[in-house]
Amino acid sequence: HLTAPSPPLTALRAFEAFARHGSMTAAAAELCVTHGAVSRQVRLLQDTLAVQLVSGSRRRLELTPAGTQLASRLSAAFRTIQGAVSAVRADDRRVIEISCLGTLAMKWVIPRLERFLAAHPDVLVRLPESYAPADFRRHRYDGAIRIVPDGEAVPGAEATPFMLQHQGPVLAPHLIDPARPSDVLAGLPRLYASTFPEAWPLWSTLTGIALPPAPVEREFAHNHSMIEAAVAGMGVAIAPWAFVAPDIASGRLVAPFDFARRPSRFVFLRPLDRPDAAVDAFRDWLVAEGAASPPPPTPSTSPAAETAPAPPPAAGRSNPAG
Template identity: 65%
Template structure:
């Protein structure tokens, strides 16, 4: 009919959507309240108002253990990238301010590989600031709001709503203090040495042995550390032998703090940069491209052939 028009429903208040998104991402009203600098009660009221506005139940369960309903999950999956895009747009349009990107990274990789190279990126891109946060968790961009992440990716590993760019292969091998490794001339001797491992990848020894076609006996002594950087320092101190990624130990091997007489073997996994799917950002593009270039320039590990006896 001429002159008529269809009236669309008014959108719910933006503040209620933002509050719900924070709660969905954290899974906690307390943590959402801390992020938004409001009270727990304010978060609860905003979510209740949003549900009333939409006429849909978004959360269910007792007040101290609320969980998202299916409708809540679907809404949250769309809101998180939307709010990230708004933040990106605001930061991009601010005049005279550098664009800050937050990169989630494996701690040992950051210390041993990324940070020593990072000045080169910052010099080439003075308009970009890089904030690093340490994490070993799987990346899930339905929940996570950082701009990119560096992880070791296994062939069967999935990261929801992420675009993955492989930038460096993954090699592993046994390393230890030079004076200790000098006493371990064969794989048989190596298998009897104290074994160091990280809680972040407990099966490093068995995975390496499988790639080498070895049948390792049970360890006589095992020492576990919470993170790879602690394990590497324990190896430097002579506490035992660690199976470590080349990227984590290359500076120490090159400097002579660690020895790797048995070389390294390539694993069916790789270092990858993960960014939110479908989100365009020139600063993140530049960081991704720089990672790829640095990965190509990274020195390869020593590879030796030896008797398996």
């Protein structure tokens, strides 16, 4: 009997990358080749198998049922190959890739990461930055850290909440008058991140603190840029507690008002079909670290307190104003 020729590995690799990304351009970027090279490899694979794997116009190619079936099995096979190669390297430590919100990685995960690495010396952790929805079909990372609304399911993922989400205003210490802290809400530029532009209105709703019109609004691409702008005195920012806790502890920022509990959580996501002891260990470590993280402090001042009469001086003490 004649045996059908096996398709080239490069063609299988190009097709699998296209199927994950849903884009020839993205697949080409991952493989460091041209868009045309990926397209030619996909056509070669179809010709070799005599099966149509993609359909549609050049700009809107989609997988056929046969293409979907093949892509799923190829992704699993390439993961197996990657694991086999990693297992025989001179450095036999397991490398896990955890897609993470950039500011959370810098301000919360990395300052704690040494504790995980010390407990698991056989595991290396990579933290590529991403704010996009986690899609384990298109991306090969082993897990992802995202903010997920309470009660919302993430298709194709096991979701493990590990920390509540609080958000509040912060600013440089020299910008605030302790006697009139609410002046910062009306008198200073208001900073926000484009990744969550509704942060200020939501905080106002959750706390019941009315926001006067901002004299200036300044937008930043990410929270970490906005936080550094606040440290530099460019205005009052609105940020998650987990992102600013180190700067408040060090005195770079102050938080004059409440941090409101948002109806969302920091969640660890992992694909449903990929058992992995190293990823399990990282997930469990996140849960433990989240439980040990201190909650935001209760502010010493509030807009309501500014209008209340001052308490009388304590008995036996001199009045410093006298």
